[in-house]
Amino acid sequence: MRPRAADRNLVEASASPNMLDHRLAGSAVSAPAIPTAAVDCDGVTVRFDGAQHSITALENISIAVKQGGFLTILGPSGCGKSTLLRVLADLVKPTTGKVRILSNSPSQARRKRAIGFVFQDSTLLPWRSVIDNVSLPLEVGGRHRATVENGDPRELLRLVGLSGWEKSLPHELSGGMRQRVSIARALVANPKVLLMDEPFGALDEITRDRLNEELLRIWQETAVTIVFVTHSIYEAAFLGEQVLVMSSRPGRVREIVPIDMPESRRLAMRESTRFVKIAAHLRAVLETC
Amino acid sequence: MASIVESALPDDNAIVLARRWKHWRSRVMPLVGIFTLIFVWWALIRVFNVKPFVAPTPFVVAETLYLKSGVLLQNLVPTATEAFFGFLLGNMTATVVATVFVHKRIVQESFFPIAVLFNSIPVVAQAPILVLLLGNGIEPKVAISAMICFFPTLVNMVRGLGAVNPQALELMHVLSASKWEVFTKLRLQSSLPYLFSSLKITASTSVIGAIVGEWIGSQFGLGALIIQATFNFDSALLYATVAVGSCFSVSFFLFIIFLERMCIRWQPASHA
Numbered sequence: 001m002r003p004r005a006a007d008r009n010l011v012e013a014s015a016s017p018n019m020l021d022h023r024l025a026g027s028a029v030s031a032p033a034i035p036t037a038a039v040d041c042d043g044v045t046v047r048f049d050g051a052q053h054s055i056t057a058l059e060n061i062s063i064a065v066k067q068g069g070f071l072t073i074l075g076p077s078g079c080g081k082s083t084l085l086r087v088l089a090d091l092v093k094p095t096t097g098k099v100r101i102l103s104n105s106p107s108q109a110r111r112k113r114a115i116g117f118v119f120q121d122s123t124l125l126p127w128r129s130v131i132d133n134v135s136l137p138l139e140v141g142g143r144h145r146a147t148v149e150n151g152d153p154r155e156l157l158r159l160v161g162l163s164g165w166e167k168s169l170p171h172e173l174s175g176g177m178r179q180r181v182s183i184a185r186a187l188v189a190n191p192k193v194l195l196m197d198e199p200f201g202a203l204d205e206i207t208r209d210r211l212n213e214e215l216l217r218i219w220q221e222t223a224v225t226i227v228f229v230t231h232s233i234y235e236a237a238f239l240g241e242q243v244l245v246m247s248s249r250p251g252r253v254r255e256i257v258p259i260d261m262p263e264s265r266r267l268a269m270r271e272s273t274r275f276v277k278i279a280a281h282l283r284a285v286l287e288t289c
Numbered sequence: 290m291a292s293i294v295e296s297a298l299p300d301d302n303a304i305v306l307a308r309r310w311k312h313w314r315s316r317v318m319p320l321v322g323i324f325t326l327i328f329v330w331w332a333l334i335r336v337f338n339v340k341p342f343v344a345p346t347p348f349v350v351a352e353t354l355y356l357k358s359g360v361l362l363q364n365l366v367p368t369a370t371e372a373f374f375g376f377l378l379g380n381m382t383a384t385v386v387a388t389v390f391v392h393k394r395i396v397q398e399s400f401f402p403i404a405v406l407f408n409s410i411p412v413v414a415q416a417p418i419l420v421l422l423l424g425n426g427i428e429p430k431v432a433i434s435a436m437i438c439f440f441p442t443l444v445n446m447v448r449g450l451g452a453v454n455p456q457a458l459e460l461m462h463v464l465s466a467s468k469w470e471v472f473t474k475l476r477l478q479s480s481l482p483y484l485f486s487s488l489k490i491t492a493s494t495s496v497i498g499a500i501v502g503e504w505i506g507s508q509f510g511l512g513a514l515i516i517q518a519t520f521n522f523d524s525a526l527l528y529a530t531v532a533v534g535s536c537f538s539v540s541f542f543l544f545i546i547f548l549e550r551m552c553i554r555w556q557p558a559s560h561a
Contacts, residue, residue: 121456140474170555
């Protein structure tokens, strides 16, 4: 038995061998054809030990994201949503609990190039041209580099709508364009899981809306699994197949809300009654956090 | 409408003229400054009737620069060579040591104070020690020049190699980059602005080091020429030598600025 009782939105843990499939929350039918979840956290707790007192950033987080799924994580600032993403990316080690990325530990997944990470700040190397920034993952990583099937940097720049900007330097681009480059860079090693930490948080609303639509298109074209952290209710509901709402201090799973909306999403969808209802529900849940 | 256009025209002209003047001013004013300085120099010598062996007039110095150009250039070559090799040696050693310091904290903690200690010894005190150790050739001058260059670059490179965007380090971790890859692809590049700011300082100090080295027992170089001219009360030759030395310093400095413009085409993070 695994201790995961805290999350009421997850199917109760049982001794059944295909319980994993039940835990693919949001997907109505459990499909035995999908063997493993892309992301699987089980009772993850993260505690930071300070000199005076220790802080519990995450407490008993259990989530599962199916392959090709899109999970958005929503919560007030300081609720540990970034910490959770950093646990998945092997940037933070969980104090207790188990994390599996496609049946691998995060550090194995990282070495196999199964993970792509997009930071809030585009983190482009300012001395490298756009195309060289996108190619960076292909130049580093030592012996792990040759084992993966890599994407074509030019093709990826086309995918993010930046054809013709290959030779430009990052400071010549706008904030939105820089973030597109960093998305292309995260995708170049063909990761199975794309982790995004408030990637559009620093952008203006118009750019953010456009990039949201484009991200959905990229997600559909690449079949990558996306875990996306945001503090915008609309962004979370618009992008995600399911929204994980977190409460703060300590970071806990408050609720997992499935977003039952048509497959091809358009920005206009945000005016629909159904969407407004979902957003209102998310807001109500957030207010209790 | 027409009246508005007409009245706007003179204003436009005025703006264009003002811009042009601003453009030329930055080129013309330094020359005005230099000529004023030379005039004041000449006037002071005239007014106070200063003897030629105490201080020469600008014209005598110009004449000496022309007449003794052979001797001056002949002595510039060894000084320039010493300064150049001292500059290379000092900066390269400093970069290597800074790299070790950044990667091994414990080494930095034990050896950084020693570097500070050596730096606190004045050059004129270091010079005789190195001359005794290394003899009378070109070696001690290169060594002195290198020692002057070492410290500023060490301090700057320790800062520069450490001043990496922490998120970029996390990115490299997610990409499973090795320490060597982080160093060559990230640290070295982001330390370049720091390196160049110390290269600009050491370009001129390396020449000072070479000249000071030549003061302590040397038969050649600008430093030796300075000593000779002083003992012979040949003030014109002394001033001419100083002029040649500082011209070389300035050219070296400008060359480094040129290199910086070539190497750093991106804006440093602090300016972006």
